[in-house]
Amino acid sequence: MSEHFDAIVIGTGAGGGTAAHTLAPTGKRILLLERGTYLTREQENWDPGPVFVDGRYISPDIWYDGDGTPFQPQVHYFVGGATKMYGGALYRLRPEDFGEIKHVDGISPAWPVSYADFEPWYTKAEWLYQVHGEHGEDPTEGPCSRQYPWPAVSHEPRIQRMSDVLAQAGYHPFHAPCGILLNEADRPASTCIRCSTCDGYPCLVHAKSDAEVIAVRPLLDLPNVTMLVNSEVVRLQTDPSGRTVTGVVVDHGRNGKEEIYTGDIVVLAAGAANTAKILLRSASDSHPAGLANGSDQVGRNYMFHISKAISAFGADDNDTVFQKTLGLNDFYLAGDGREWPMGNIQMLGKSSGGAMKGEEPHLTKLIPHWSLDEAAHHAVDFWLTTEDLPKRDNRVTVDGDGSIHLDYSESNESEAASLYHEFGKLLNHLGLAKHHVLHKSFYMSMNIPVAGCAHQAGTCRFGTDPASSVLDVNCKAHELDNLYVVDTSFFPSIGAVNPGLTAIANGIRVGEHIAERLGASTSAPWAPAQRGAPASHPASAIGRPPSSD
Numbered sequence: 001m002s003e004h005f006d007a008i009v010i011g012t013g014a015g016g017g018t019a020a021h022t023l024a025p026t027g028k029r030i031l032l033l034e035r036g037t038y039l040t041r042e043q044e045n046w047d048p049g050p051v052f053v054d055g056r057y058i059s060p061d062i063w064y065d066g067d068g069t070p071f072q073p074q075v076h077y078f079v080g081g082a083t084k085m086y087g088g089a090l091y092r093l094r095p096e097d098f099g100e101i102k103h104v105d106g107i108s109p110a111w112p113v114s115y116a117d118f119e120p121w122y123t124k125a126e127w128l129y130q131v132h133g134e135h136g137e138d139p140t141e142g143p144c145s146r147q148y149p150w151p152a153v154s155h156e157p158r159i160q161r162m163s164d165v166l167a168q169a170g171y172h173p174f175h176a177p178c179g180i181l182l183n184e185a186d187r188p189a190s191t192c193i194r195c196s197t198c199d200g201y202p203c204l205v206h207a208k209s210d211a212e213v214i215a216v217r218p219l220l221d222l223p224n225v226t227m228l229v230n231s232e233v234v235r236l237q238t239d240p241s242g243r244t245v246t247g248v249v250v251d252h253g254r255n256g257k258e259e260i261y262t263g264d265i266v267v268l269a270a271g272a273a274n275t276a277k278i279l280l281r282s283a284s285d286s287h288p289a290g291l292a293n294g295s296d297q298v299g300r301n302y303m304f305h306i307s308k309a310i311s312a313f314g315a316d317d318n319d320t321v322f323q324k325t326l327g328l329n330d331f332y333l334a335g336d337g338r339e340w341p342m343g344n345i346q347m348l349g350k351s352s353g354g355a356m357k358g359e360e361p362h363l364t365k366l367i368p369h370w371s372l373d374e375a376a377h378h379a380v381d382f383w384l385t386t387e388d389l390p391k392r393d394n395r396v397t398v399d400g401d402g403s404i405h406l407d408y409s410e411s412n413e414s415e416a417a418s419l420y421h422e423f424g425k426l427l428n429h430l431g432l433a434k435h436h437v438l439h440k441s442f443y444m445s446m447n448i449p450v451a452g453c454a455h456q457a458g459t460c461r462f463g464t465d466p467a468s469s470v471l472d473v474n475c476k477a478h479e480l481d482n483l484y485v486v487d488t489s490f491f492p493s494i495g496a497v498n499p500g501l502t503a504i505a506n507g508i509r510v511g512e513h514i515a516e517r518l519g520a521s522t523s524a525p526w527a528p529a530q531r532g533a534p535a536s537h538p539a540s541a542i543g544r545p546p547s548s549d
């Protein structure tokens with residue numbers, strides 16, 4: 001392709017897809033390069049067997065852990081990236097997360113921007129991704145300049161009872177922020193039917209607010225946007241000075257034949273591990289340790305949360321279908337008798353017998369399906385998250401074959417244990433005994449802890465000091481004039497809530513910065529700021545489906 005672009009965006013997930021969406025209304029020529037293709041809409045999308053047992057949507061990639069043991073990472077290469085599988089729990093970080101936080105195993109470093117600096121983009125992100133929620137319920141959340149575009153998704157009766165019991169016991173349960181398209185009035189073709197297969201499954205009816213549906217599809221008809229799927233970026237080339245990316249080298253899977261694309265600005269958003277891989281593989285005379293890696297920080301500080309997925313079984317039936325409506329941050333911060341922060345508790349997608357088989361194949365091998373279904377009917381499913389620290393030696397490296405090596409050791413395990421202890425007390429209030437729980441491996445841990453890389457972050461942190469960070473405050477590489485990184489790589493710390501909304505907000509923030517740099521406006525008639533408003537997001541804004549659909 002000989003056309004030169006104003007901006008090339010690599011990766012179409014939360015960060016890249018959203019940045020492209022922000023840039024597109026400028027009218028500038030944008031090229032999107034996506035390694036995967038469109039995730040096929042098929043019955044298997046909602047079937048726990050193919051999804052969890054067969055790993056139908058997991059990449060065949062093989063990575064290696066710190067000991068050199070191979071594993072299959074839980075990564076998904078599709079238009080929309082990991083958001084195709086995500087649970088759409090779209091939380092803001094807490095204001096404290098932007099500052100320095102003392103943890104039992106060390107310091108969670110401050111961000112170079114404050115919560116107040118970031119807040120306007122959180123609001124834009126919530127409106128663009130159609131988040132349902134209720135600001136003001138969770139005492140730990142920061143100020144917000146605008147309420148969510150949609151009211152909170154109401155609890156189903158069992159979850160409402162739980163919420164009432166917890167509130168009576170002195171806890172502060174709140175309605176979890178959900179990124180789903182639940183607007184019955186004007187989205188007949190893609191309305192969430194509140195099924196149980198949101199978390200960890202693709203949405204067959206495109207009713208999850210994922211990056212494909214929200215950010216990428218609306219661009220497909222635009223004359224200034226070119227989208228290439230099955231296009232894996234393998235490295236970036238620079239001019240002799242090393243200051244400017246001059247070529248994006250792409251493998252389209254055609255017998256190793258590579259093509260080179262050129263653009264004034266290059267936005268890298270391949271996910272925290274793959275972005276580091278691309279930069280490390282782009283080493284040259286002017287960047288011998290990898291592109292933009294004079295600080296030796298590219299690939300380091302890998303984080304992915306310490307998470308526990310737990311099914312608690314009680315005597316009562318749990319008829320809940322859409323379970324992810326409740327959150328609890330009472331243990332998020334230190335204070336009130338807590339020496340250390342512990343983290344967040346939220347609900348998981350409702351378990352089913354089929355999902356249990358996939359999650360725990362060995363444990364459930366001899367148990368018949370009907371019996372697992374019966375057990376699942378009594379299960380209430382929770383997700384506990386504790387912050388892990390950006391450790392220098394938790395890092396992505398790449399071997400001579402181009403394979404990713406991921407060295408990781410946990411931190412703050414005792415904080416995670418304390419959270420679990422508090423969770424046990426919670427279960428007592430709820431009549432769910434702690435000894436009747438099943439620890440699910442789900443998508444975060446599977447067989448090898450490092451394989452559960454759903455919340456991967458931190459490999460190109462942003463900061464003001466080029467000696468200790470890869471990116472500047474605008475997420476431009478310190479050492480290059482035209483290279484930006486907008487996936488979760490930029491996180492200097494990860495907090496203890498899901499990272500998606502922060503990646504999305506940053507995609508908008510950096511997209512606006514780049515648009516300004518290109519001398520363009522981002523406020524076309526259908527621009528993001530307007531799409532969340534009930535009266536102004538017609539179904540047609542979703543855009544035409546790709547021919548593969």
Ligand SMILES: Cc1cc2nc3c(=O)[nH]c(=O)nc-3n(C[C@H](O)[C@H](O)[C@H](O)COP(=O)(O)OP(=O)(O)OC[C@H]3O[C@@H](n4cnc5c(N)ncnc54)[C@H](O)[C@@H]3O)c2cc1C
Pocket residue numbers: 010011012013014015016033034035036074076077078079080081082083085086087088089090091199200201231232233234269270271272274278443453454455456486487488489498499500501503
């Ligand atoms: C099962 C699951 C559940 C989750 N649930 C939640 C949740 O409820 N809430 C939440 O906030 N977060 C959740 N997450 C995490 C969230 O999805 C990620 O944090 C977020 O998508 C990260 O955004 P990103 O832009 O960094 O990467 P991604 O969204 O993964 O995007 C990276 C993109 O780059 C593409 N790519 C990779 N390599 C290349 C290459 N070489 N060339 C071209 N393209 C490339 C990928 O195919 C992908 O499209 C979940 C994740 C998973 C897997």
